[in-house]
Amino acid sequence: MPEQLPISLLQQDSDSRPYWEGLAQGELRIQRCTSCSRAVFYPRALCPHCHASTLSWIVTTGKGEIYSYTVVHQAYGPFATDLPFVVAIIELEEGVRMMSRLVETPRERIQIGAAVQVSFQSVEENFTLPYFQLLE
Structure with a gap:
């Protein structure tokens, strides 16, 4: 986590x-x-x-596809211990794009247009963020 x-x-x-x-x-x-x-x-x-x-x-349905992504190899502050991690722009089925992290996803399977689903993760007590993972 x-x-x-x-x-x-x-x-x-x-x-x-x-x-x-x-x-x-x-x-x-x-x-x-x-x-x-x-x-x-x-x-x-x-x-x-x-x-x-x-x-x-x-x-939303929580479903979308990867519009763009990058692998982060250098970070500072609270993100520094998570390296490397993937940040993606997700285009939701509803037509908007949002930036988030891809989790529980082997990097070799990540590609533009891949289907993803939101995954809610508690990052602090009473505080949740939306991350995404590939649909099987």
Whole structure:
């Protein structure tokens, strides 16, 4: 398991609170604009597509594919003991992209377009992050 991250590194505010609460409940939530129907990630107050303030929360399937990735060989702070690790941009089925880590995945099986599923991991007491792993 990765070294624990200080919770102080991650800011929770009124725009992102439903996202963090969802992770704690084992749900990967994103926003959807009720004006233009487009999915939105990262959490924010206004739709980046049509600038409406009519964003609501939806629960994703947690499935997607690897859009891009890199293997990290040098890191500092709380990540230094986890080397090497894989950071990927995941394109969710809902159409948004998010950056996360790939876990429990042999590096030789990682490729662009590979199907992945969210894996919720507790990194600190009462604090969960979404990581991804390859679908079998």
